[in-house]
Amino acid sequence: MTTLSLAMAAVVAVLYSVGFYLLLQRSLMRVLLGVVVLGHGANLLLQLAGGPPGRPPILDGSTDTAGMADPLPQALALTAVVITFAMTTYLLALGYRSWVLVGHDEVQDDLEDRRIARRRTVKASMGEELVDRGDEAGVDPGSAAASDDPVAQAPAGDRT
């Protein structure tokens, strides 16, 4: 059981709160920043799990490991950093795709959910079934979202 320095605990807390706050934003770029900050927070936490900072690394030949740094959290954090790196690039690409396709990078509401909610309220208030099948037959639900937005149509290219 290791004790944690208050400063580090505070840093972790700040990183987590900032990260989750950003994660809750609509814009994908802020979400991306949130993932990065949150990733830093998680990695810092992983590092702190290995004991206080500043200890010497494990040396070849010495058997007394009491004062030495725990290498495992460092290895774990390294892996986690790689994964966060991959996710960051992926989110950047996704944000760019979204910008190309719909003209912004905002996370949108689910249209089908809204449609069901609307149907329920109208039905309740009017006591009869709302007939608005015309616009939804055959068209994929949710694609109406795009038609509201100015679609910045740039050629997509053949990127992955």
Add this chain to the structure above:
Amino acid sequence: MTATPDTRVPWDRWDAPAEDWMLSGECPAGTERTLLLELAARILFPTVLVFSLYLLLVGHYGPGGGFSGGLVAGLAFVLRHIAGGGSDGAQIGARIKVRPPVLVGIGLAVAVVTALVPAAFGAPVLASVKVGFHLPLLGDIEIVSSLALDIGVYLLIIGVVLDLLRSLGSGIERDAREATSDQTGAA
């Protein structure tokens, strides 16, 4: 390619640069060029690549390894893309003949095969052996078989970075250029 002379170099030209020092003529829009950065990139590019190889080789005992080595090498390509690419990132694709996904595939294959090979000798998967030998001038050299895994990761990371440069670097620039040309064409 300018770097393949098919005639012998005249004696009075032997110390001339073998190829154009600047990436002149490859940037269509002169305003987007940054002379200082181009020059720095030209000097730094090979240096950083050698440094990445150093990181790759010392990685087993020192700080470094396949991933960081690959990332540093990738940064060299990024620098070159920024400096030489400007509006035309095809530069990297033109100089490097192998397609980035193939590089990723080869790297992954090397890494996985390295993991599987020890099993053929009855050892656990991913086990490694040390091979030590003596070379004149260089002294005792110890190579760990997991270096092959690092090389695989190194190639994979370079491939990923190049693919990112291709799709998100020059790809975005191409999209933007086509979008502006469409607009001017329409107007």
Add this chain to the structure above:
Amino acid sequence: MTASMLPALPVLLPLLGAAATVVAGRSAWAQRAIGITVLSAVAAVAVVLLVMADRGGPVVAEIGGWPAPVGIVLIADRLSALLLLISTVVTLAVLVYAIDQRIVDYGRRTASTTFHPIFLVLSAGVSLAYLTGDLFSLFVAFEIMLAASYVLITRRTDATRIRSGMTYVIISLASSLLFLTTVALVYAATGTVNLADLATRVAELPTGLQTVLAMLVVVTFGIKAAIVPLHFWLPDSYPNAPAPVTALFAGLLTKVGIYALLRTRTLIFPEGHPSTLLLVLAAVTMIVGVLGALAQNDLNRLLSFLLVSHIGFMIFGLAVSDAQGVAGTALYVVHHITVQATLFLVSGLITRRTGTVSIDAMGGLAKRAPLLAVLFAIPALTLAGVPPTSGFVAKLALLQAGADNGPGTAVVAGVVVLASLLTLYAVVRVWVRVFWGEPKEPLPDPDPHDDLVVGTARTSMPMYAASAALVVVSLAIAVAAGPLSGITSRAGDDLVDRTPYRTAVLGNGGAP
């Protein structure tokens, strides 16, 4: 070739295959051959592992020769080998379906540098998640799997799919970071990430800390497994992906979450008595899921809500948390992986025939496509648990476990019956509205060159064959219910006992 390398093969072979398909990026036939060969080989390895694990106890591979608490181990016990086998079989069928759909849509010669490699990487991630004996490797496995799934769900995007893809990606990323936090806290508290070692170490912790860690695990995997109230992302994101991708996700990804929950709950946080929290969650999940399904008009969304509902069934067996309940969950997972993937594949065929995902716009399909009517009816009835299908067998196992464990579980067992009946109502209503009534003309496809399977009306025999093969597998599960429930009940005993797993990993009775 030694036995100790076998558990590594299901992870390494797909990765090698992925590398090969990238290098062979210009030859579509080579890619298809590699994909099918690799997955068949993995299925064969899974059979061998299952037989070995059933006869001689868990098969362990120490990676790099490092012994257990320090190094990473891969371990195939009955549960993981069984799930690995069924997952690989389903993945193989989905791959055949996907290959053929690509042939129909893009022509025989169109290769892809992303689809085949990513598909195999996903398979490697799923295998690693089943086989790893290490909490951090489990995180890595989830990341491999999810990263591949992000790419699959946002490939060839249009405006709709990018919206649903974003929801999925952000929720998954949040849960992954939560998982990483859990790993860090677990390591800080115990100093190990080895699951078998954790079984000992966590028990030594103060009760409050144990509860915190257990809750973190439940929330993390609850998001991945789509337990109500953490399910909201699933019906938003799955329905918009191409049919094979949805089938794969619905079949495998949520079940990997269930598997992780099953493994950690039984091994690290055993309660020894029915867990009230999980019982409530199971009941709520079952009811909310099936009621959500009844409100839907979109076929894929309806199936997604049914998926959520049936996650509740699996949580129920886990909540009972004795050997019988855990065995019931294992059996249910096996059954549900098959049947849910089948339903989404058949739904893909239906939407291709009718040109819509809206159930109101369908009708009278039975006359035009009788085979499709049968292919949808069998897995639909299986999902509802009509005897003598595999769903009935699995539900029976759960109900028995529920009935034998006091009044609390018996009440939730009643909810199981209710949810099953509602599921039956939902699927029968869908079947009637889609296949009976006045035939409606198939709608023209607005854009034939996207993966969005709307109204291309183009299908091919192998797509039917792949779906039919999965139907046969689910029927075979019902036929082989005896031996299968034998394996799952032995697996349940092992899971609750914990000793075989810990002995296999750590030796000497799991003592540190």
